[in-house]
Structure formats: C-alpha cells, structure tokens
Amino acid sequence: MHGLPVQVIGGTTLVGEDEFVILKETQILWTRQGRGSKLVGRHAWPFRFTLPKQVQVKRCGTGKHNLPPTFAENGRTVYIDYRLLVDIKRGDFLKLDKTLVTTFGYEIDSVSEPLSELRQLAYTEEIPLFGPGEDPYGWKVFPAFMVKGTLSGKAVEVEITLAISNPTTYAIGYPIPLRISLTSKDAQALEELAKPTAIGLELVRSMASGVDAFDDNSFGKADNHFFDSEGFAFWWSTPQADPDPNQAAPNTRELRGELDVPRKIKPTFLFPRCSVRYTLELLPLSAPGWVNKSDTQNPLLSEKVTIVSRQAPGMNVRSDAPPGYDRSQAVNYLQSMGLLENGNQRFVNRRR
Numbered sequence: 001m002h003g004l005p006v007q008v009i010g011g012t013t014l015v016g017e018d019e020f021v022i023l024k025e026t027q028i029l030w031t032r033q034g035r036g037s038k039l040v041g042r043h044a045w046p047f048r049f050t051l052p053k054q055v056q057v058k059r060c061g062t063g064k065h066n067l068p069p070t071f072a073e074n075g076r077t078v079y080i081d082y083r084l085l086v087d088i089k090r091g092d093f094l095k096l097d098k099t100l101v102t103t104f105g106y107e108i109d110s111v112s113e114p115l116s117e118l119r120q121l122a123y124t125e126e127i128p129l130f131g132p133g134e135d136p137y138g139w140k141v142f143p144a145f146m147v148k149g150t151l152s153g154k155a156v157e158v159e160i161t162l163a164i165s166n167p168t169t170y171a172i173g174y175p176i177p178l179r180i181s182l183t184s185k186d187a188q189a190l191e192e193l194a195k196p197t198a199i200g201l202e203l204v205r206s207m208a209s210g211v212d213a214f215d216d217n218s219f220g221k222a223d224n225h226f227f228d229s230e231g232f233a234f235w236w237s238t239p240q241a242d243p244d245p246n247q248a249a250p251n252t253r254e255l256r257g258e259l260d261v262p263r264k265i266k267p268t269f270l271f272p273r274c275s276v277r278y279t280l281e282l283l284p285l286s287a288p289g290w291v292n293k294s295d296t297q298n299p300l301l302s303e304k305v306t307i308v309s310r311q312a313p314g315m316n317v318r319s320d321a322p323p324g325y326d327r328s329q330a331v332n333y334l335q336s337m338g339l340l341e342n343g344n345q346r347f348v349n350r351r352r
Contacts, residue, residue, distance in 0.1 A: 003089040004030040008049045010067070010082040010106070012273045014209060020273060022055050023067065023082070051106065057272050065214070068271040070105045077224070078209035078274045082106050110267050110308035113167035115315055123316045129177055132163045139179070140166040142301060147285060148293040151189050158193055159183040162201075162282055162301060170261050171311040175319050176203075176280075178233055178257035185251060192287045194253035196235035200283035202299075203230045203259055205276060213275040230278070233259040236322055258321055267309045278307050 010023035029045035032038070054064040071080040081103055088098040115123075116138035118130045132139040144161040163179040170176050178201065182194045192198065210224040235257040259280075266276050281299035284292045294300075311317055 003028065003032065003087075004045065005087050005089075006047055007085045007087075008051070008082065009085060010055075010080070012068075012271075013079045013081075014273065015077045022057060023051070025049060065271050066108065066269065067106070068269050068274060069108045069266060071266065071274060071276075076207065076209075076226075078207075078213075080271075080274055108267060108269060108309060110306075111310055112169045112171045112308050112312045112315065114312055115317075116166070119165075120315065122320075123318055126318075129320050131179060138166055139163045140168060140303075142303070144183075145300070147300065149285070150291045150293070151186070151192060151287075152289040154186075156186050156189040157184060158186075158189060158285070160282075160300070164280060164303065164305075168303070169306040169308050171308050171317070172261050172265060172267060173263045174311055174317045175258040175260050175321075176233075177320060178235075178259065179254065180235070180257065180282075181252055181254040183252045187251070190251065190253050193285050193290065194237070194255065195287065196237070196255060196257075198285050198287040198290075199233075199235055199255065199257075200286065201233040201257065201259065202281045202283060203232075203261065203305075204228070204279050204281050205230050205265065206279070208275045208277070209273060211273065214270050214272045230265050231259055231262055233257045234321070256320070258319060261307060265307065268306045278305050279303060280305055 005026055005028050007024060007026045009021060011019040011021045013019045027047050027049070029047060030039070030043075051067060053067060055067055056064050068080050070082060071078070082105070083101055083103045086100040088100070114120075116135055118135040119138040121127075122129045129135075130138065132141050141161065141163040144159050147158045147160055149156055149158075159182070161181045161183075165177040180199060180201075182190060184190050184193075205228045206225055207228070208225045213224070235255040238254050238256055268278055269276055280303050282301040283299055284294070284296045
C-alpha cells in the first residue's frame, strides 16, 4: 500500500446537475514514502476532523456562509450531504485501489434569544403568562386590521389584533405563545367567529433552491420556492373576567393560543443553492355561514420568523394551555397540492 488518505466532503446537489462541493478537507493517515517495507498485519489510525463554522462559496460570488445542515427529503430538487471517504492506494499493478465511503449527518447549533423578564418570571413561578398590556417586551403586537364579510347574509365587520411571542426566534420542540382579539359591533358575529375552530394560524416552511436561494429579495417570487405546512396553532377562550388590560369591552373577545414547533423540522438556514425559511401566517376566518369579502387565497397576515435548534440556557419554556386541553391541529385546505412531475414530487406554490 502506497498511501492512506481520508477526506471529509460536503456538497449540494440539484437534481439533474453535478454536485457542487462546499467542503473538502484531507488528512494523510499513512504513506509509504520514506519507509522501506510494506505494511504487514493489522493497523489502526485514529483521526479527527473539526468542521469549520463557515465555508467560502466562490462560484456563487457571495463570500463566506455558515455551513448548512444535512438536507435530504424525498421529492426535493436539492440535497445537502456529508461523507467520509478513504482511498486505499495499493500502488501495485495487479491490485486495484479501493475507496470506502460512509455518509454522516451534520446539524447546526442555533440558540433562541433571551425572553423578557416577565416571561421568564411566569415560566419560573409556573403562573399564567403576562399579556401584551403587562409585558410589552414579551410580545410583538401587529397593527389592528379590519375583515369584512357576510354572516348568514348580513354584512359584518370584524377588527382583528394578533400578538405573537417576542423575540421571534423559536426553538424546535417548544410552544409559541399567541394572543388574538376580535372586535365587532355584531354580537352574533363575535359568537361565531371568536371560536378556536374559526381561527387558523399556520407555521409555513419555504424551501428555496438554485442560485438565488440565499437572496431574500427573491423570496416566494420564483418557481424554485416550495411551501409546506409545518403545524397549526390551537386556541382556547379566556374568561370575561380576564385581568389583561387589553380585554375589556363587551364587544371584544380574546383567545389565547400556542403553536408547537415540531421536533422533526430543520432550523432556519440560508445558504447559496439551498435555504430554509419560516413564516407564521394568519389564515382567513372560517365559520358556518361566514363568507369572506376579501381575498381568501392569501393569508390575512404573514410574518417571517426564525426557527432555531435549541432553547437559550436557563429558559424554562413550558405550555401555558389549560390542563387536558385539546391540542389537535386544523388542516389548511388552501395548502399547495402535490403533483408528480418528471419523476420528482413537486408542489404548486400558493399565491403570495
């Protein structure tokens, strides 16, 4: 044997194209150079690779980027994989060289931002979460907006205010606290629309491939963006005697909610040729007898959020839902339908 090099190789592959290598490091475990005799018997060579946090992507002209995680899903047009490769160079005319290959998974380590002091206090003391009026740093409250429609043939207007947990970095495997209030002069409309079953809030993943995958300006505009539902919020009603300052007028109803971030998903990452982003999307109201006057193909509100791999140290995040509450999730029938195209599972983009 003349030599024993071992390599760690990482690459992205678009369907129908050659692999684009993003990482390649080599170690020589043994070489015959300077040694007079051949190897005899059994030998072991320990080795270790320390993967870099960032890699240079010269061909894309975008400089250094964080090393992306392994990404391999059935039906996708792009893959990211890592492998160890050992070349056994025999150096004998009658004996062929051999190559041994094994793949391994690489996951990124991203951490959520610290929570507000009052949010941390609520988790530590195991008391209900403080609302936006009491804990303004713990919530991102969106401007109120009006929704128009008809309920059993009668014209109705409903004002909606949504609040999501702040900061908007959420760890895999933990709940996202939510609040929503509906205000209307029509008591029947509130009775029908301020129900957990009438409100849909969805976590949507966008997977982008190709040369502009890293570009936020191309988000959702090209045909190389694919959208998947990763979960829905569940809601519960609050009592009329709610001490939250935002809950006061009799023509206003507030619901509290949570969205469990699934453990199976990948955290947010941006990389040339393959990127994964997430948004929270508030869907049009849905109730028996209710007909939306506005566009029902697009969400009422969409907000980009960041999904991270783990919770910040010391953050004892827990569910705030009532004990035994039904955590079942709704189904979004507006979600893209699957098509089989050229042997690959593709998805029709929703209107953005």
